[in-house]
Amino acid sequence: DVRDMSRVYNFSAGPAALPLEVLEQIRHDIPDWQGSGMSVMEVSHRSKDFMAVAARAESTFRDLLGISSDYSVLFPQGGATLQMAMAPLNLTRKEDTVDYVITGSWGKKAANEAKKFCNVNIAADASDKNFTYIPAEVGWQRSDNAAYLHFTPNETIAGVEFHFVPAGDVPLVADMSSTILSRPIDVDRFGVIYAGAQKNIGPAGITVVIVRNDLLERVRPNNPHLMTWKAYAESDSMTNTPPTFAWYVADLVFQWLKAQGGIEAIAEVNQRKAAKLYKAIDESSFYSNPVAVDARSWMNVPFVLADAKLDAVFLEESLAAGLANLKGHRSVGGMRASIYNAVPEAAVDALIDFMADFENRKT
Numbered sequence: 001d002v003r004d005m006s007r008v009y010n011f012s013a014g015p016a017a018l019p020l021e022v023l024e025q026i027r028h029d030i031p032d033w034q035g036s037g038m039s040v041m042e043v044s045h046r047s048k049d050f051m052a053v054a055a056r057a058e059s060t061f062r063d064l065l066g067i068s069s070d071y072s073v074l075f076p077q078g079g080a081t082l083q084m085a086m087a088p089l090n091l092t093r094k095e096d097t098v099d100y101v102i103t104g105s106w107g108k109k110a111a112n113e114a115k116k117f118c119n120v121n122i123a124a125d126a127s128d129k130n131f132t133y134i135p136a137e138v139g140w141q142r143s144d145n146a147a148y149l150h151f152t153p154n155e156t157i158a159g160v161e162f163h164f165v166p167a168g169d170v171p172l173v174a175d176m177s178s179t180i181l182s183r184p185i186d187v188d189r190f191g192v193i194y195a196g197a198q199k200n201i202g203p204a205g206i207t208v209v210i211v212r213n214d215l216l217e218r219v220r221p222n223n224p225h226l227m228t229w230k231a232y233a234e235s236d237s238m239t240n241t242p243p244t245f246a247w248y249v250a251d252l253v254f255q256w257l258k259a260q261g262g263i264e265a266i267a268e269v270n271q272r273k274a275a276k277l278y279k280a281i282d283e284s285s286f287y288s289n290p291v292a293v294d295a296r297s298w299m300n301v302p303f304v305l306a307d308a309k310l311d312a313v314f315l316e317e318s319l320a321a322g323l324a325n326l327k328g329h330r331s332v333g334g335m336r337a338s339i340y341n342a343v344p345e346a347a348v349d350a351l352i353d354f355m356a357d358f359e360n361r362k363t
């Protein structure tokens with residue numbers, strides 16, 4: 001157990017666990033960053049030293065995911081939620097139609113936002129089974145002339161993940177907030193990928209958008225400058241003062257991930273972590289997960305106890321055992337273990353041991 005004595009295993013859905021090595025680097029850097037006599041928070045975003053951080057963050061992120069020069073990588077503020085508006089504003093006119101596949105609360109939120117700006121066709125919607133599956137692609141009601149198809153590769157709340165990329169030539173717009181950097185992706189299959197940072201990237205306050213360059217030209221005339229992808233692309237995301245501290249931390253997380261062996265290596269760990277947790281849940285008659293086996297998330301694992309009256313004591317005892325933030329989302333109930341990149345395999349092992357022990361004692 002490599003845990004620092006005062007630290008817990010943190011299963012928060014987001015803002016979520018950061019690697020301890022990154023936190024230690026931050027602590028070291030704060031008073032006197034790179035011998036400057038200042039912290040990184042106290043320097044100009046246009047200073048040579050900060051620009052080097054920004055550039056390294058982007059190039060490392062590009063290397064990690066294998067992003068070609070056909071794509072721009074942007075670092076706006078506003079979280080994934082702002083991108084739910086920026087996607088239609090940057091890709092459509094108001095008479096255009098867009099397709100949305102809804103497999104959870106976040107996709108639904110994205111569709112409702114887009115409805116303010118253009119015609120939204122709901123191509124598929126899994127709310128009929130409480131977002132526990134991904135509707136078969138053959139049954140999707142796609143429009144002939146959609147400007148794009150939006151989907152949420154990982155729904156953070158119900159723990160539903162696409163293990164495939166939808167077919168077709170229409171640009172895919174994907175909210176990857178809770179899956180980005182967890183596994184390899186073929187970026188060339190996508191038009192736009194966006195993600196809030198506060199799961200696998202860094203602290204809240206910065207957002208990552210990967211956009212195919214030709215799509216930058218589709219922006220509406222008179223679109224607000226700070227809601228225009230092209231403005232970020234043309235200014236290296238220095239469109240206005242960027243969230244410099246969050247950007248600096250994201251860079252440290254990217255360096256950490258590279259040191260872990262990159263995406264292929266972390267994906268192997270992530271798959272193993274998820275598989276052993278689902279196995280423990282499935283083999284028990286006390287815990288259950290309702291999600292279709294082929295749509296289970298590697299990052300967010302919700303589970304319920306056979307007796308919901310034990311939820312409070314489960315949370316209390318798990319926290320006492322050093323396992324924090326296991327409470328499920330109110331719309332699902334029960335528990336949720338978010339096991340992002342920075343949650344070590346030992347944390348999952350400790351959770352599984354705790355769950356077995358709890359079950360033994362309570363049944």
Ligand code: PMP
Nearest residue numbers: 079080081106156175177178196
């Ligand atoms: N999409 C998904 C899949 C999310 O998990 C979240 C946050 N949990 C959001 C969007 C909203 O992100 P933000 O708070 O960064 O706007």
